[in-house]
Amino acid sequence: MVREKITNLIEKAIQNAQSQRKLPKFQISAILVEKPEQKEQGDYSTNIAMKIAGITKKNPIETAEIIVEQLQNSNSQFLGKIEIARPGFINFFLSKIYLQKQIKQVLEQGEKFGDLKIGKNKKTQVEFISGNPTGPLHIGQGRGAFFGDCLSNVLAKAGYKVEREYYVNNAKNSNQIKELGKTGMSRGTAYLTDELKAIIKEQKHKIENMKSESQAGYFLCKIIQKENKDFILKKLKIKITNWVFEQDLYKENKIEKAYNLLKKKNLIYESECAQWLKTKKFGDSKDWVVKRSTGEPTYFLADIAYHKDKFDRGFKKIIDIWGADHQGHIGKMKAASKMLEYKGELNILIAQVVRLKGGLKLSKRKGQIVGLEELVDEVGLDAARFFYLAKSLNTQMEFDLELAKEQSQKNPVYYVQYAHARIQSILNKVKTQNTKHKSSRPHRYAKHCGQAKFELLEHTSELNLIKQVIRFPEVVGDTAEDYRVQRLPQYALDLAEAFHQFYRDCPVISDNKELTQARTALILAVQFVLKNSLGLMGISAPSKM
RNA sequence: GUCCCUAUAGCUUAAUGGAUAGAGUACUGGCUUGCGGAGCCAGCGAUGGAGGUUCGACUCCUCCUGGGGACGCCA
Numbered sequence: 150m151v152r153e154k155i156t157n158l159i160e161k162a163i164q165n166a167q168s169q170r171k172l173p174k175f176q177i178s179a180i181l182v183e184k185p186e187q188k189e190q191g192d193y194s195t196n197i198a199m200k201i202a203g204i205t206k207k208n209p210i211e212t213a214e215i216i217v218e219q220l221q222n223s224n225s226q227f228l229g230k231i232e233i234a235r236p237g238f239i240n241f242f243l244s245k246i247y248l249q250k251q252i253k254q255v256l257e258q259g260e261k262f263g264d265l266k267i268g269k270n271k272k273t274q275v276e277f278i279s280g281n282p283t284g285p286l287h288i289g290q291g292r293g294a295f296f297g298d299c300l301s302n303v304l305a306k307a308g309y310k311v312e313r314e315y316y317v318n319n320a321k322n323s324n325q326i327k328e329l330g331k332t333g334m335s336r337g338t339a340y341l342t343d344e345l346k347a348i349i350k351e352q353k354h355k356i357e358n359m360k361s362e363s364q365a366g367y368f369l370c371k372i373i374q375k376e377n378k379d380f381i382l383k384k385l386k387i388k389i390t391n392w393v394f395e396q397d398l399y400k401e402n403k404i405e406k407a408y409n410l411l412k413k414k415n416l417i418y419e420s421e422c423a424q425w426l427k428t429k430k431f432g433d434s435k436d437w438v439v440k441r442s443t444g445e446p447t448y449f450l451a452d453i454a455y456h457k458d459k460f461d462r463g464f465k466k467i468i469d470i471w472g473a474d475h476q477g478h479i480g481k482m483k484a485a486s487k488m489l490e491y492k493g494e495l496n497i498l499i500a501q502v503v504r505l506k507g508g509l510k511l512s513k514r515k516g517q518i519v520g521l522e523e524l525v526d527e528v529g530l531d532a533a534r535f536f537y538l539a540k541s542l543n544t545q546m547e548f549d550l551e552l553a554k555e556q557s558q559k560n561p562v563y564y565v566q567y568a569h570a571r572i573q574s575i576l577n578k579v580k581t582q583n584t585k586h587k588s589s590r591p592h593r594y595a596k597h598c599g600q601a602k603f604e605l606l607e608h609t610s611e612l613n614l615i616k617q618v619i620r621f622p623e624v625v626g627d628t629a630e631d632y633r634v635q636r637l638p639q640y641a642l643d644l645a646e647a648f649h650q651f652y653r654d655c656p657v658i659s660d661n662k663e664l665t666q667a668r669t670a671l672i673l674a675v676q677f678v679l680k681n682s683l684g685l686m687g688i689s690a691p692s693k694m
Numbered sequence: 695g696u697c698c699c700u701a702u703a704g705c706u707u708a709a710u711g712g713a714u715a716g717a718g719u720a721c722u723g724g725c726u727u728g729c730g731g732a733g734c735c736a737g738c739g740a741u742g743g744a745g746g747u748u749c750g751a752c753u754c755c756u757c758c759u760g761g762g763g764a765c766g767c768c769a
Contacts, residue, residue, distance in 0.1 A: 571730055
C-alpha cells in the first residue's frame, strides 16, 4: 500500500537525519500518514513534524524541512513533489508514472486486488444478529445483521480466517420459551404477532396435545427459527457458517461443566440460596447470579458456557455484535472471559438503537415492531444494506420509513451502481467495435487491456480516478482494524464520483486507438474495484439498470 | 440515583487531536455538436450551552441542557 511506503520512507528519513545529527536521538513513535481532504494538500500528508517538534526543540516547519531534505535524497520513484505547509504538515504528491503503472497491477490482480495479509490467517469469529427465536427480526436487528456480514467480508479480505456465527437462545426451560409456549396455548400474549398467530392457527392440533408450555414453546421456536434462518440466508443474503443452539449446550452438559470449572476456581459463592459469580473482583460493577435458588442456571451462566465453547474452539479473535439492550452485559462477559483465562482478543460491539421517526420505539418487548422483512420489501435489499452500513454502529439511528421508501429510487446506492452499469455499457460498445474481443472472457480481456499504453493517461480526471482506485486496499485495511464499515459506502461514492467526472472529461471511445485502449483498461479497473467494494457490502453490481 | 451511548446543514448523516467540518437529500441557478442526463457544474446551509487541556478540539476533561439504553434469582 502506498501509505505504508510513505510511512517507511519517513521513518528512514528521520533515522538518517538522526545519524547525521540533524535531529536528536529519540524513539520514533507511530507515524501518521493520512489523506487530506483538499487536493492542494497533497495525496497524502503527515503531521510527524508537529508531533516531534517538542522533542527536536525546533519549530515544526524547521523540523519538516530537515525531514524533507532526507526524503528528497531517498530518490523514490513513486513520489512527485513533496511540500511543507504551515503549521508543519508534510504533503506528498504521487508521481504520474507511478499512478499510470498501477492500473496494470489492478487488472492483473482483478478480484484479488485489495486482498491483504494483515490478518495473518488468524482464526476469527464474528457472532452477530443472534435474534431470539420468538419472532421475526425487526429493523433494529438489521443493523447488526448487515454490519456483521460486511465486517466479516472485510476481515476475510484483510486476511483473517473468519467464521460467522449465529447463537440461538432456544433453551427449553428458559422463561422466554415458556412464555412463547403460553402464547401458543392461548394463556398469554407475550410474543404475539401476526406471523405467530398464523403459525399457531396452522399448528393448532399439535399444540393442543402438548403437555407443557415449555414443550409447546420449544416446538414453536423451532418453526420460527427455521423461518428466520431462511429469511437471513435467502432474503438478506447473509452468510452464516455456524448456527449454535443454547439447548445443545445443555444437552452436551457444557453449562454444568462451565459452572464446575468456576466453582473449582473458587469464583462462586452462595447467598440467599442462590449461586453468585464473583464478577466484581474481575472488573464488573457487581456480582451476578449464575444459579437461581431453584438450582436452574441463569442466561448469564449459559452465555459463559457458550463463550467458553468459543474459546475452546481456538478463536484468537472474537467479535460479538450485540444490541443496545445488552450493553450492561459487557462487563460481566469480560469479567467471565478473564476468569476463564482467555488469551485472545474479545471485542464486544454494541449496535445502538434504531428508532422510527415519529417516536415509535423499537424494542422487542415494548409493543410495536417494524419487521426487517417489511423494510427490505419496501426499499430493496441493496438500498437497505447501503442505508444501514453508511451509519456508525454506536450512534442511534433514526429511521424514516416514509423517506426510505420515497428515496429508494434516488438512493446513493444507485449512484454507485449506475457507475458500474455505465462502464459495462461502454465496454460492450468497445467490444462490438473490436470484433477480436467480442466474446472474450473478462479475465482474458483484462489481460489484453493490461498491454495498453498507460502513459497516455494524463488528464487530471484520469489521474484522480486512479488515485481513488488505489485507495481501495487502504480502505480494506483501515476497516479491518477499526471496524468502521461506514467507510465503505463513502469510498464507493467517492470512486463513483471520480468515474462520473472522468466520464464527463474523457471520452473512452475515440479514433485514437491507443488512447481508447488505455482508457478502456482504466475503466475496466474501476469496474473491478466498484464491484469489489459493493461485494464487501453485499450489494449487487448490475450490468444494466 | 448509578453506569453506558449520544447531540453536526431543513432532513438522514461522515470525520484515527490536524489544514477551508465531508457527503446524500431538499432548495436555487446552469450544462444538448460524444461512449447511459439514474449524470456533470455552481450556490445555499451545521459542530446544543459554559469552561478547561493543547501549537491545534466535532474529537480529550469538568459542569449544564436535551435524546436513548442499562442497572432482575428475564433473555
